[in-house]
Amino acid sequence: MDAEVPQFPPLDARPLQDTICLFDVDGPLTLPRLSATPETLETLRKLRQKCAIGFVGGSDLKKQEEQIGKPAGVPVTTLFDYCFSENGLTAYKLGQALESTNFISYIGEDDYKKLVSFCLHYIADLDIPIKRGTFVEFRNGMINVSPIGRNASTQERNDFEAFDKKAKVREAFVAKLKQEFGHLGLTFSIGGQISFDVFPTGWDKTYCLRHLESEAQKPGGITYKNIHFFGDKTFEGGNDYEIFTDPRTIGHTVMNPNETIVALKELFDI
Ligand code: M1P
Numbered sequence: 001m002d003a004e005v006p007q008f009p010p011l012d013a014r015p016l017q018d019t020i021c022l023f024d025v026d027g028p029l030t031l032p033r034l035s036a037t038p039e040t041l042e043t044l045r046k047l048r049q050k051c052a053i054g055f056v057g058g059s060d061l062k063k064q065e066e067q068i069g070k071p072a073g074v075p076v077t078t079l080f081d082y083c084f085s086e087n088g089l090t091a092y093k094l095g096q097a098l099e100s101t102n103f104i105s106y107i108g109e110d111d112y113k114k115l116v117s118f119c120l121h122y123i124a125d126l127d128i129p130i131k132r133g134t135f136v137e138f139r140n141g142m143i144n145v146s147p148i149g150r151n152a153s154t155q156e157r158n159d160f161e162a163f164d165k166k167a168k169v170r171e172a173f174v175a176k177l178k179q180e181f182g183h184l185g186l187t188f189s190i191g192g193q194i195s196f197d198v199f200p201t202g203w204d205k206t207y208c209l210r211h212l213e214s215e216a217q218k219p220g221g222i223t224y225k226n227i228h229f230f231g232d233k234t235f236e237g238g239n240d241y242e243i244f245t246d247p248r249t250i251g252h253t254v255m256n257p258n259e260t261i262v263a264l265k266e267l268f269d270i
Pocket residue numbers: 025026032057058059060144191192193194195196197239
């Protein structure tokens with residue numbers, strides 16, 4: 001990280017001060033699991049002169065650091081006004097951490113142990129072309145479960161995604177988990193290529209809107225009247241669906257960074 005930390009007008013001095021643009025990461029800002037391009041970073045920089053910007057991703061902050069902070073050469077928390085990792089369970093405003101809660105305190109150690117043990121047994125018995133490592137990733141606000149394992153390479157990810165379109169390994173796994181753990185009030189969301197997320201119902205991407213609402217109540221806080229959300233999995237069952245259809249947001253479907261750039265140019269003349 002050696003580039004200069006970017007400077008921006010204060011939030012209440014931007015031309016569109018009651019507008020915020022929130023971006024899902026994989027798809028709208030980067031190709032899956034890859035890095036943001038200079039063109040995307042430059043578009044975000046221009047947009048941030050006009051209104052507030054934030055990301056809301058399912059992954060943890062470490063991944064967004066790799067995908068967006070690293071290519072920019074500065075911490076990702078300096079590139080956005082709001083950073084919402086794990087759907088907002090880890091949240092930053094202007095580089096400062098906001099208060100949040102976590103998955104373990106919701107579910108409790110005993111049920112958590114049962115859930116993880118069940119997943120690991122289930123994966124052990126799966127007959128799929130390859131398995132790598134890190135089958136359950138523990139995050140602040142969720143767990144991420146991957147039959148092939150999160151250590152898979154990009155090529156292995158692509159292969160598994162294609163395989164799973166037919167084999168529906170994740171769909172069957174989720175159906176079984178719903179049967180076994182349905183009483184815990186959990187949502188199982190297939191959002192990416194090789195895994196699914198498990199989190200308390202309601203802790204989907206709309207969770208981040210709670211932070212915007214509570215920040216608005218603080219002295220000098222801003223109420224965003226226009227909350228634009230840009231996502232790719234905006235269809236029912238996709239992990240952007242809830243925030244995309246939420247009455248508090250204006251939803252945009254964009255499948256890749258180029259589509260995002262085109263949409264931003266049209267909407268904000270940047
Ligand atoms: O952002 C979408 C998903 O991206 C990753 O999924 P996968 O590794 O399966 O491609 C994960 O970080 C997941 O949590 C996230 O929802």
